[in-house]
Amino acid sequence: MKYLLIILIPLLPTLSYAGEAKDLAEDPVLEQRMVKLAENLRCLVCQNESLASSRSDLAKDLRQEVREKMKQGMSDKEIVDFLVSKYGDFVLFDPPMKSYTILLWYGPFALLLIGLIGLVVQLRKRKSAIPEAQLSAEQAQRAAALLNIPKDAQT
């Protein structure tokens, strides 16, 4: 019994979750769809917050706009396209592939490639910079003695 309680107590906070969007629509399914869509959209007033979590007036209005467009039967893509046509790609948290976002999408890979090439060049240079040491018979013997290599394994 005691152990069961210990297991159950940490689960208590999950029962009291904070509702993000206070302006609840009457339709919970639609509300869920709206929140899911709005989580991937940027609030333009407080720029690092999503449209779903922002408390700004504009975010409230835009959530309402999204709800109404959903009620009118518009698809998620149509709604996102509408917002992009008004506010630009900036509303998207996931920037689309375009000519001016190539650097953003492929820049890290380019840097990785440059780094790899640099590494290979460096390693090759080092290899040729350090010549293999040539030992005389006497030196080889001394080295073997220092390294404690058994006599029969020499040469």
Next chain:
Amino acid sequence: MMRFWPFVVFVILAVFLYVGLSLNPHEVPSPLINKPAPAFTLPQLHDPSKTFSSQDMKGQVWLLNVWASWCVSCREEHPVLMALARKNIVPVYGLDYKDKNPDGEAWLRNGGNPYTLVATDADGRVGIDYGVYGVPETYVIDKQGVIRYKQIGAITHENLQGKILPLIAELQAK
């Protein structure tokens, strides 16, 4: 040659940082530039029984200034708009955004009214259509009803002289 590399990398990084830091993240380029201004018909502030329609403005260059009595930067912008209105170069139409009519009227009574006419957008619907996200914002709309320029934030004397007035002169000459 090798020892210059760190310096080269530093210069490249510095250029990126300089450009990044000198941009204003609140100025989001509007996708509406060079697109037809969204049409609207809204009640007038001083006489809500009458309406103002953006379609009425076809054939002339005009400014649409989005403002509100609750907007702090609008106070800063107001004298610039008053000066512009006195010059009589271009009609300035106001869009009182998400405001209460008495508040808007009181604001114009106290500070002076630079607008040819003010329409009210009480629920912010037209604002969304115009991609308004921070007041004040000003749109320069040409004779064909196309948005040519959007000023985000208050108009200052500098960008009025340097950008907006030359653009208006150019559009009016067309």
